[in-house]
Amino acid sequence: MTVRLALVIDLDICVGCHACSVACKGAAAFDDSVWPNQVFGYEIEGGARTVYVPRMCQHCESPGCVTVCPTGASFRRTADGVVLIDAERCIGCRLCAWSCPYGAREYDAAAGVMRKCTLCIDRRDVAVPACVATCPSGARHFGDIGDPASAVSELVHRRGGFALLPEYGPAVRYLPPRPRAAGLPTADGKSSGGLDRWIGRVVSR
Amino acid sequence: MHRAFPLIVFTTASGAGFGLLALAGVLAVGGAIPAVGLVLVAGGLLAARRHLGRPVGLLRALTRARTSWLSREAVAAVACAAVALGFAAVPQGAVAGRVLGLTMAVLATGAVACTAMIYASLRPVPQWHTGLVPAGFLLIAGMTGALLLVLLTGGFVPLAVAAILPAGAVKLAYWRRLDELSASGDTIAAAGLDRIGRVRLLDPPLAVMGSALSEMGGGVSRVRMLRRVAGALLFALPLGLSLLELLAGFSAVLAVAAVLAAGAGVLLERWLFFAEAGHIAGAWFDAGRRADKHA
Numbered sequence: 400m401t402v403r404l405a406l407v408i409d410l411d412i413c414v415g416c417h418a419c420s421v422a423c424k425g426a427a428a429f430d431d432s433v434w435p436n437q438v439f440g441y442e443i444e445g446g447a448r449t450v451y452v453p454r455m456c457q458h459c460e461s462p463g464c465v466t467v468c469p470t471g472a473s474f475r476r477t478a479d480g481v482v483l484i485d486a487e488r489c490i491g492c493r494l495c496a497w498s499c500p501y502g503a504r505e506y507d508a509a510a511g512v513m514r515k516c517t518l519c520i521d522r523r524d525v526a527v528p529a530c531v532a533t534c535p536s537g538a539r540h541f542g543d544i545g546d547p548a549s550a551v552s553e554l555v556h557r558r559g560g561f562a563l564l565p566e567y568g569p570a571v572r573y574l575p576p577r578p579r580a581a582g583l584p585t586a587d588g589k590s591s592g593g594l595d596r597w598i599g600r601v602v603s604r
Numbered sequence: 605m606h607r608a609f610p611l612i613v614f615t616t617a618s619g620a621g622f623g624l625l626a627l628a629g630v631l632a633v634g635g636a637i638p639a640v641g642l643v644l645v646a647g648g649l650l651a652a653r654r655h656l657g658r659p660v661g662l663l664r665a666l667t668r669a670r671t672s673w674l675s676r677e678a679v680a681a682v683a684c685a686a687v688a689l690g691f692a693a694v695p696q697g698a699v700a701g702r703v704l705g706l707t708m709a710v711l712a713t714g715a716v717a718c719t720a721m722i723y724a725s726l727r728p729v730p731q732w733h734t735g736l737v738p739a740g741f742l743l744i745a746g747m748t749g750a751l752l753l754v755l756l757t758g759g760f761v762p763l764a765v766a767a768i769l770p771a772g773a774v775k776l777a778y779w780r781r782l783d784e785l786s787a788s789g790d791t792i793a794a795a796g797l798d799r800i801g802r803v804r805l806l807d808p809p810l811a812v813m814g815s816a817l818s819e820m821g822g823g824v825s826r827v828r829m830l831r832r833v834a835g836a837l838l839f840a841l842p843l844g845l846s847l848l849e850l851l852a853g854f855s856a857v858l859a860v861a862a863v864l865a866a867g868a869g870v871l872l873e874r875w876l877f878f879a880e881a882g883h884i885a886g887a888w889f890d891a892g893r894r895a896d897k898h899a
Contacts, residue, residue, distance in 0.1 A: 410800065420809065439888055440807025441800070450800055454809075454888060463727065469675035470664035488664055491657020493819070494674055500728040500795075502885025506818075511657025563796035575800070 403480040403545030404518055405570035406531065407555055408453055411577045412538040415440050415451030419530035419539060423455075426519055426529035430509035435516040436530055443576075450576055453530075453539075456503040456516035457562075457569030458482050464495035464504060473513075480545065480570055481520050486512045500567050544570060608819040610655035612874040615719060616748075616867065618648030618681070619741065622712040623749020625688055627763075629709030634696040637756055638688045638708070641749075645685060673725055677718035684711035716745045723877075729820070730785055730794070731881040736778045743771035744838070744873070748866050751842055754849070755859040761849045764862075768846065772839035775873065779831055782880055795887035804892025820881040830876055838869025 415438055423436040436455040443450055458475075462482050465473045472488035473495050475481070489512040496504040496513065507514045518541070519528040531539040542551030551572075554560070560572040621644025628637045653659050666682065668675040691704040720741035723732040747767040754764045792798050824830070845862040849855060 415807065417809070434810060437809035439805065439809055441797075441803035441891065442806050443800070444802035444804060444892070449806065450803070451807075452797070452800065466671045467674065467722075467725070469668050469672045469678065470661060471668050472664075488661060489657075490659060490661045490665060492655065492665075492674065493657070494672075494722065497726050497729060497820075497883065500884055502883065502888060506657065508657070561799050563799060573800075 401480070401545045402478065402543050403458075403570050404520070405458060405480075405542070405544040405551065405572065406455070406518070406528070407540040407542070407544070407551045407560060407572045407574065409538040409540070409558075409574040410450050410452060411574060412536045413438075413451045413453065414536050414538075415449070416535060418533050418535055419453055422529040422533035423516070426522060426525075427514070427517070429505075429514045430507040433505040433507050433514045435503075435505060435514060448576070448579075452573070454501060454503065455530075455571070456482060456499075457501050457567070457571040458516075458518070459570070460568030463498035463500070463567070467494045467498045469494070479520070479543075481518050482515070483517055483521075484513055484515055486510065489513055500564050501569075544572060608655065608878050610651045610653075611819075612871060612878065614648040614652035614655070615741070615874055616648070616870045617644045617651065618719070619716055619745035619870065620748035620752060620867070621645035621648060622684065622716045623745035623747070624752045625684065625749070626709040626712040626746065627749050627753050627760075629691065629705035629707070629712065631753075631760070632696055632702060632705050633753070633757060634692060634701070637753065638692045640752065640756060641712075642685060642688050642692075645681065649681065673718050673721040677715055677722065680711055680715035680718050684708060684715050687711055713742065716742050728884045729881050730789075730884070731782055732877075734778070734781060736774060736781060740771070740774045740778055743767070743774055744870060747771040747842075748863075748870060751846075751859070751863050751866050754846070754854070755856070755863050758854045758856075758859075761846055761854065764846045765843065765850060768839055768843045772835070772843075775835070775839070791882075791884070791887035792891050794884045795891075797887060797891060802892075805889060808889055820878050820883060821886060824876070824879040827876070827880065830872065834869055834872040834876060836869075837865045838873055841865040841869075 417438050420434055420436045420438055427435065436453060438451050438453045441450050441452060458480055462475055465475050465482065469492065470488045470490055472485045474483060474485065476483065491511040491513065493506055493513065496506065503515060505514045519525055525532060527541045531541045540551050540554060543549045544552050544555065546552060555572045558574040560574045562569045562572055621641045624641035625638060628641060665675055665678045669679045687704055687708045691701065691708050694701045694704060717738055720738035724734060724737035726732055750760065750764040750767040753760050792803060797803050842862040842865055845858045849858050
């Protein structure tokens, strides 16, 4: 069985606090302009609901960024599927940034090389990536999605996790926002439960 | 907006240089002709070097020709330059000159094809992901090379006329395809974000887009006008001037005008090539901002 290290991100729990992005900046000594992890805040059309979507390298199975690299600086470790950049070999041509469908590669103007999420495997002092360790809501999980019995694989299976652009073979999985519980306000502003209406009437008297 | 100017200059100059080398090799024209081609290629490569963040490791770019079109381009360019030096050194008419000339032509064509494939192979840039890109790069390289050949030799005017027509036709087809793409595009789905829902951006993580997007796109205004200017400079004007030469005989003034018009035309056409391209990851920022056509 092939090991495939990956992040699993719970879009239901993520509150969009950007702690993951900040922890990532703290863990990696990149130029100020480089943000390997970024959190996008979206409103779902007609849903009166906000979803925060963290974006980072998806550690693809056969990554385009590795194929296009003219120097071999971009590579994928077969042992765990992590896609990395050897900054010593990188000439900063930025072709890998164009080849990445997720826009997950960042140019470090100070060093003249490309940067990306390493899943913190280059840090020997931690067991999980900095973003996972720091997430205050527990929305980020880290594990081996190559093993169907792993905790993250179980989680993805249970919650109906999905990949963004599966045709590119990403490792990262997102867990969809769960349906709103009955009784909470809906898009049209009305409460759905009878009890809520009753309490509302009582309170407004 | 940073428009990858080094790449615009590189593809324009090296395209014309390789075009000239290919024609010189096939037609067995020696002397100053391959020298001019080599100068254009070298000038283009120097411009391309400016696009790199850390050019010290440049030689390593020759090592990944098995997978990378950029590496293949570098290998083909270096090999072509080496053969061109040999071609310029041996006397024309000798068998060695013929062999070197044809080899040079194949390598020059290959170098332009590899340049084009760097762009055409990128799935996340739908505007570039088409066979019309290599066709256009090759035909425009041949066309600008032919115009230079006319200027430098005083002959081959019919060749230039024959080279302009297909190049113009392919470029028109490319622009028509762009219009069809922009009319049918669902960018949210293209970026995979439709899996979450019909999303509308509320809160971007950064004020500017990342590295993937800083060199292309950006919403050009007056695209149609700019295309018309590019088409006039690159195709209509050189065609008219060449036809005039066909009727009235070679004129250095007309030939210079044709080369200058085509050169400016390629620069504008390449600027548009980058400006009109869009990366699918742009949807992370664009989602809901403009009217996305639902499929």
